[in-house]
Amino acid sequence: MSDLPKDITPGNAITLRSISASLALIVTTLSIGVACIFALSATLTQSRISSLAIEGVSLSIWKLDAVRQQWVTIRDQQRQQSNALGNAEIRRAETSGQKTAAESQYDVTRDELVSLLEQFNFRARPFDPDLSAAISGQSPAEQMGRIEAADETPRTHSELVPYLTKLRDIYSKFVSALAERTFKRAADAAVVNQISNLKFALEGSKASLDALFGTIKSNIDETSRSKIESALYELQPTAGWFSRLHNKLITAQPDVLTLCLVILMGLLGSALQITHAFFVENRIDKPGSYFLRICVGAITALVIFIVAKAGVPVIADASKFGGEAPINPYFVSFIAIISGLMSENAIASVQERGGEVLRGGFGSRAVAVG
Structure with a gap:
């Protein structure tokens, strides 16, 4: 020792x-x-x-595994499209509410602007009949443009100055409300278009999945399809390394x-x-x-x-x-x-x-x- x-x-x-x-x-x-x-x-x-057999015909596990590889790709694509569609639906609710609020704000400022323009027109008629006639019946933007382009004398009249000041302030708010409404409308339309495209893509993925199951058996019924899908899930239930190893053993x-x-x-x-x-x-x-x-x-x-x-x-x-x-x-x-x-x-x-x-x-x- x-x-x-x-x-x-x-x-x-x-x-x-x-x-x-x-x-x-x-x-x-x-x-x-x-x-x-x-x-x-x-x-x-x-x-x-x-x-597993479909109408008495046994299914090859290797054929099922080949189908599984395409099935996993289509299934992942469908999951991504479904998630994107769900998020788009949530955004659609948000943009729709924002568009409604922008429309409401635009209507309020427009009504206020139209009311002030009518008052200005009434007050300006004795001093400048031509300007009053020119702005009558025009859009709010057209009326403000003609008022600002008119001669200096009627616009600087002491009785018209307070109305003109209010008009410029309200018109500025009206322009902002108009721009906000345009932006919210465009955002809402973009989401609606995205939802439409995603639904179309989901239909395409569903058609691809139907065609894939058609390679196993044409016009396959729902019961047989459920059996096959259960087998496909068993071949590789998840995307982890354990599932991949299990798949290699099953397909040996x-x-x-x-x-x-x-x-x-x-x-x-x-x-x-x-x-x-x-x-x-x-x-x-x-x-x-x-x-x-x-x-x-x-x-x-x-x-x-x-x-x-x-x-x-x-x-x-x-x-x-x-x-x-x-x-x-x-x-x-x-x-x-x-x-x-x-x-x-x-x-x-x-x-x-x-x-x-x-x-x-x-x-x-x-x-x-x-």
């Missing part, structure tokens, strides 16, 4: 090793468990989607996905066996031994699965794997975990059954030759 640091005793070294090994086992087991959850979830989703080849599930469950079984031996039996092995046992668990699970698929009863009911019948992911997971947990027993069982098969095969062959 002379190679240990002075502050670390043999007992402390064993404790540190135990803590490190326990942490490594816990992290490894949890990581494998999470991977098993991913694989099992993808297998179940793939089985559920593969069983069924046999590859099943074998991955078997191996992962075998790894999980071995990890549980090692963890149980470590924490319950206080057995600490070398890292290489742990690695070997985990690998043996994975290979054992794979071998048991292949043997069961071959129809040789070992620790599984071969009838549940035989032929082209769909595989139950739960049963596969159960067998794989058992194979990992009892890898030594499983190997012995396979060896025994293999010997029986080989002996039976050779015996039959000898009889045939004889």
